[in-house]
Amino acid sequence: MNKLVESIKKIAWEACDAILEVYQSPIEVTEKEDTSPLTQADLSAHRLISQRLSVLTPSWPTLSEESVDSDIEDRLSWTTFWLIDPLDGTREFINRNGEFTVNIALIHEGRPILGVIAAPVLNTMWYAVKDKGAWRQNPDEPAKRIATTTWQPEQRLRIVGSRSHGNHKLERLLKVLPPHELEGVGSSLKFCRIAEGAADCYPRPGATCEWDTGAAHIILEEAGGTVLRLNTETYKVEESLQYNQRHSLINPDFIALGRGLAEKWNEPGFLSHYVGTAP
The missing domain is CATH 3.40.190.80 (D-Maltodextrin-Binding Protein; domain 2)
Structure with a gap:
């Protein structure tokens, strides 16, 4: 799993690069059937991640926000699969506020066991593997372990x-x-x-x-x-x-x-x- 997460981190950074190429140009927006926005960045990141995962783990299917309907219909028989949002926060992307991410998770028997989140504009990544802790990392720097705080009643x-x-x-x-x-x-x-x-x-x-x-x-x-x-x-x-x-x-x-x-x-x-x- 440690080796696998390193491969997923690399794929997520590649997807960030693909998204930033679109981000630095005029953004064209279309609508999906549910009226949610769609950009070329969503599609570019989807294609890149899906292709890389099909080579890395060919026996594990991939379910993405941009998957075709047939993939979604077949998924209930899957035990282990990749769950992807190639561009989470499309509205934030369109508004150019930097608060959007690439999300890649490995799901096994109904539970996530590996997760990577990368923020292209913030140039920051968060990731975790089950029973291995959660980490934050910036490019070319060592990863730092992160932890939640315990709320106290006297605090807001x-x-x-x-x-x-x-x-x-x-x-x-x-x-x-x-x-x-x-x-x-x-x-x-x-x-x-x-x-x-x-x-x-x-x-x-x-x-x-x-x-x-x-x-x-x-x-x-x-x-x-x-x-x-x-x-x-x-x-x-x-x-x-x-x-x-x-x-x-x-x-x-x-x-x-x-x-x-x-x-x-x-x-x-x-x-x-x-x-x-x-x-």
Whole structure:
């Protein structure tokens, strides 16, 4: 796995280069059937990553945000496969704010066991292998191990939220949380902020897809955090997210938490309102 992750890191950096070539030119945007934006950078990174992985691990299929429908239909029989978002944060890419990433995860029996996230503009990479810890690295520098921090009740809760996808469910949830500060961050960088100890949680009620979270999930877990389903009726956290277990690729509502927060979250009194009384 250590050798494999080094190969995936190299592929992710190559995808970053392909994305930056488009980023430095006028960006042409089209729409997918679901009206989400699509650029040449999404497609270039998808083709590069898919081709490299087919050579590196020919027996493992690849599922990408830009995969064709036939690949998606066949996937439920897969035990081990690559799960890719070739350009996570396309809206951030179009807005040229630098907060977009390349996400590559290896999924085995419904769980991520390897993950790499690379941020082209930030020139930074985060990666993890199951039971080997989480790491941050810049080119030509040694990797540094990262870890979440443990939130203390006397501290303000540091929340990261989507820069482009706010919704009323999140607004309702924020009203029942302890005193907090909210930072808008694009793409899977929200998970990385928690994994590094710069934030405490990322609540995400609303639609995301499995390729949005796979790589970030294992990185956060190996840094000491967790990614759990969030019941937006009771505001309780439930079991961990799983992958490729349903016909839909849409994740349930979830929350990413730093070290120890999952245990505190469901304790009586942590939230200021209870089901049926939240605004």
